[in-house]
Amino acid sequence: MNRCDQFQKLISDNLDTPLDSGMLNELQEHLASCDDCVRFSETAGNQDLILKSLPIQQPEGDAIEVQITDVRTGMINRLWHLRIRVPLPVAAAALLIFVAWQLIEPETTPSESIQGRPAAQSRVEYLQTERMQPAVARLISSNQTKSKGVSQ
Amino acid sequence: MIQEDQLNWQRFRSGDKKALERIYNDYRDKMYSYCLYVTGDREMSHDLVQESFAKLLESPNLPEKVESVKNYLFICLRNQLFKHLEKTKVRREYLATAILDSQPTAAAEVSCETRRFLQDILGKLKPDERDLILLRSHQQLSPAEISKITGLSNEAVRVRLFRIRKKMRQLAGEL
Numbered sequence: 001m002n003r004c005d006q007f008q009k010l011i012s013d014n015l016d017t018p019l020d021s022g023m024l025n026e027l028q029e030h031l032a033s034c035d036d037c038v039r040f041s042e043t044a045g046n047q048d049l050i051l052k053s054l055p056i057q058q059p060e061g062d063a064i065e066v067q068i069t070d071v072r073t074g075m076i077n078r079l080w081h082l083r084i085r086v087p088l089p090v091a092a093a094a095l096l097i098f099v100a101w102q103l104i105e106p107e108t109t110p111s112e113s114i115q116g117r118p119a120a121q122s123r124v125e126y127l128q129t130e131r132m133q134p135a136v137a138r139l140i141s142s143n144q145t146k147s148k149g150v151s152q
Numbered sequence: 153m154i155q156e157d158q159l160n161w162q163r164f165r166s167g168d169k170k171a172l173e174r175i176y177n178d179y180r181d182k183m184y185s186y187c188l189y190v191t192g193d194r195e196m197s198h199d200l201v202q203e204s205f206a207k208l209l210e211s212p213n214l215p216e217k218v219e220s221v222k223n224y225l226f227i228c229l230r231n232q233l234f235k236h237l238e239k240t241k242v243r244r245e246y247l248a249t250a251i252l253d254s255q256p257t258a259a260a261e262v263s264c265e266t267r268r269f270l271q272d273i274l275g276k277l278k279p280d281e282r283d284l285i286l287l288r289s290h291q292q293l294s295p296a297e298i299s300k301i302t303g304l305s306n307e308a309v310r311v312r313l314f315r316i317r318k319k320m321r322q323l324a325g326e327l
Contacts, residue, residue, distance in 0.1 A: 055185075056182060
């Protein structure tokens with residue numbers, strides 16, 4: 001560090017903590033004959049003032065967020081605890097049961113009868129009927145059609 | 153103010169969430185401003201302040217007494233800030249307009265010289281350099297307080313401040 005650097009360090013230190021009188025006198029003597037250090041002192045001082053006067057900014061939102069964060073954190077903690085209490089094999093078994101139930105579940109949506117198949121008949125019943133002797137199946141089907149015709 | 157801070161801190165430690173709310177209201181804007189001038193990013197600054205207070209709420213090991221609540225808050229905030237900067241590593245352009253123009257009131261108070269300073273000088277420092285000079289000149293923390301917050305020695309803080317001021321002078325000279 002050359003001599004000017006040392007004095008410029010003193011100028012910088014003086015911005016943070018006032019120098020003792022001995023050092024201050026030494027600095028002032030140097031400044032009386034060094035333009036570069038004088039310019040540094042002026043620039044550093046101006047920039048320090050600009051930094052001090054930068055406006056305090058405000059975020060959007062208000063103090064209530066502290067409460068909301070607390071509640072949210074609590075809810076997240078409770079949900080997390082629920083999640084890890086269900087073991088993986090149990091979850092897998094539950095999923096399989098759900099999928100199997102979906103496959104077996106009778107159709108409940110109303111639909112038009114298609115080529116003699118009664119609309120309200122379950123898929124299982126329909127399959128069973130078709131596996132019965134074809135003649136009996138056709139008889140059941142025709143009875144159902146007749147009763148439909150009578151009621152109309 | 154210091155005594156009031158200490159009282160609020162002790163109440164918060166005892167489970168009084170309203171005490172934390174008072175601390176939040178006292179320091180939120182300063183913490184947010186500091187983050188904003190370091191990062192140039194409003195959203196990130198907002199998130200960092202929220203995360204700092206969320207960490208305080210979740211922390212099971214808060215100190216019984218703190219020498220300075222403000223310093224403690226800035227330690228928490230800086231930890232979040234530098235962790236986040238380390239993770240993101242994306243170099244975002246530092247825009248004075250992003251900091252000033254979204255708030256018409258703040259923009260009215262700010263001179264052209266300040267805008268230029270933000271954009272051409274502060275914006276060209278590294279984040280850790282902005283951090284230190286803002287803690288000193290904007291947040292008005294002493295070198296001793298900065299030393300406690302950053303973990304640097306008192307003399308190391310002074311040397312770094314000197315180097316930052318020299319760099320700022322060079323940047324001003326280039327304009």
